[in-house]
Amino acid sequence: FLADEESSRLFLATMAKSQDKIPHSQGLSSTDSVRIVKPEKVWLEPGKGIAGRVAKDKKSLLVNSVDSKERLNRIYEDCRFEIKSILCVPLLVKDKVIGVIQVCNKRKDVIFKKEDEHLLVSFAVHAAIAIENAKLYQEVAEKERMKKELEIAHRLQTSLLPDNPPQIKGYEIGAMSVPATEVGGDFYDFIDVSEAKIGFVIGDVAGKGLPAALFMAVSRSFLRAEAIGSLEAKTVMEKTNRLISQDAREGMFVTAFYAILDIPGKNLRL
Template identity: 40%
Template sequence: MANNTEENTQLASRYIDLLENILEPFVDRSIRMAELVEILAIINSTLEPNKLLWLIMKSAKSVMKSEASSLMILDKDTGDLIISIPTGPVSAELSGLRIPPGKGISGWVAKHEIPVAVPDVSADPRFYGDVDKASGFKTRSIICVPMKNPNGEIIGVLQAINKLDGTPFTNEDISLFSAFADQAAIALENARLHAEELEKQRLEQELTLARQIQQKFWPDEPPAIEGISVSGISIPAREVGGDYYDFIPIGQNQLGITVGDISGKGVPAALLMATLRAMLRTQIENHHSVSDTVSLVNNAIFRDIPDEKYLTLFYCVLDIKARHITYVNAGHTPGFLYNMHNKEEKYLEIGGTLVGFFEDFPFQEGRESLDSGCVFLLYSDGATDALNPEDEGFGAERLYSLVRENCHLNAKDLISLIYQKIVEFSNGTQQFDDITMIAVKID
């Protein structure tokens, strides 16, 4: 009886050992999958890019139970793989190291988009030994898997090096590591989109603030002058524009009127516009002539303006009592002067070249009388260059016709009508240039 009991005990022990051997891979896989789920939950809760990269690398090493791990980001311009935040004994030496296109096992994986496990790198001709030479690290085995964004585009590779227990990486490791890499790639894409959204919000806030500041440079209200109506508008093509207009009282009987157009759009153009405004107002306060004022501004801008920028300017002084204007047109669109009584029209072009092109340029002055019934229009080329859906420009003649046909209106109503006609003509076509206009109407 005792012998039977002993035999049964031995048989049960062997059965348990056999069962453990059979179940061990499944138990181990279940444990690893549970660890993976836990790790991915942490990764997917992180949106800060650098922290996320560090977590991915730390987790890759843990998931694969390896000595080291590295994430290599694909440089789309060069095709290089750039080692980003590696982990392991020589991580500092490897960070930022570039691997040329197709080089090494990682380059092969990036090119073919196929995961591999190499049990002995010394026997694999694809192995790129320069990384070990640079770091002093000894690579024995590698597992490397591609990383793709949700669109299926390769963004890099993830690799683990040297299992801690010395065994080679297996096909099961490839499956597990590939699943990890897929989720890590999604987390990276989410972090990238989040960072882009934050940057977009920051830029929008900056542009809103810049536009608010820029609008403070524009006149709040046109000056009230007996017998003369004056009005102006500026509609930026973007949040912040490069057009400029201003009304500047000069003593009791004169009014400085100016329209400027800086090449380009956005904050750089707006900053240059603010510089122009400050310079022009400073010179006007010094009581220079119209041509001298423009010349002094030209020389100042010549020293400061970037080479790729240009600036046009129409500056005139309205003599309120004498009813005439003295002007300089520095490369700007011509001022349009129309007399509703005798139908005479003139194009004010006297002046010179663009502001800031040549130092000490000899700008010339023009002078025109403003008789009763005269309408004087200044505008930027955004008004005439506005396009309709057929890609046809609004054009100067259409603009002048509106002045002729509506010269009975005061300055404010005339400008409002012209802008309305430009909007109707554009018919929803996106505005690509700032639109600025000033009108002066003599009763």
């Protein structure tokens, strides 16, 4: 059993290498090979059952006369063998319970002894360190993955922004994008609608990270494709919206402003 950090409950996590031999476990013979199994929705509240008591008290428990399933919890109700004896020890890291190890039914119906408890406690010390190290490694790996994802999203976002605003006589046009700590789907664009007209786009995609950056790229491409040659901003947005709606996943959307500047006429139409 491993401990859930948020709720302090225990969940059943049966772990073994594919070629390990675990005799007398869930009805397996000594020649059966087992694999990693993580049962779903099997939880123990602190203090409930033998494993729950061990987790709460942070003390080993040896029971050689198991006669009540109330002490075992529903986990064992469907077992294909009878539970006669149990030895359970906590997994501790700096006095913090990260789980428990529980073994049942010593071979040949021999009862568990203090020597068995000492051996399992010694094993639990090393197991707890290994489990904690594995969790830390996963956390570091996840942070590294997120860092790389944000780097990719940032490069994608900046590569799609215009290098320079258009230079048009009689107009002073400028733009600036200051990304937050989390890269999102913010963008702006200038579109040559025709020789006498230019489109301005400001958009914001819902979400953060790589998914938002990718959705921004798709939205930008759709809008540019519809804008070139079209003189009505409303029509461009309606067609773009239909395209984006067909391609968008649930929860993904973009908020955008689009206007067309009539250069000689000096008017801006939304």
